[in-house]
Amino acid sequence: xxxxxxxxxxRWGAFAGTIFTVLGVVNILFGISILxxxxxxxxxxDGAWLLDFTAxxxxxxxxxxxxxxxxxxxxxxxxxxxxxxxxxxVLSAVSALLSTGINSTWGLAAFAxxxxxxxxxxxxxxxxxxx
Numbered sequence: 001x002x003x004x005x006x007x008x009x010x011r012w013g014a015f016a017g018t019i020f021t022v023l024g025v026v027n028i029l030f031g032i033s034i035l036x037x038x039x040x041x042x043x044x045x046d047g048a049w050l051l052d053f054t055a056x057x058x059x060x061x062x063x064x065x066x067x068x069x070x071x072x073x074x075x076x077x078x079x080x081x082x083x084x085x086x087x088x089x090v091l092s093a094v095s096a097l098l099s100t101g102i103n104s105t106w107g108l109a110a111f112a113x114x115x116x117x118x119x120x121x122x123x124x125x126x127x128x129x130x131x
Contacts, residue, residue: 016120024068031061
């Protein structure tokens, strides 16, 4: 097949699948790195705090695995993957908007990317058209 034979909906679906696959790999690596070095010392004016991020590492690792599976499912044209991807993308959009107070540029960029992913998932073609 040539690239002209793919519909715009299929291309948006491929975009959403790519984003989920990349995010899944990045979050898996991030989760593993947190688990490898989960103890942090934070110095404040009140003293030093020893923080343990083991639970956060497992959460990030599991989210990454789910994102990777959803990305593969979107590429396969699976409806469950599009629905799960929409739920994850909406949660990500809310998280991005809540983080704009901390870092407005990153929060707005993440929000814009999430909106594109939501569009890609809702405009995605019927089952099997991506694969």
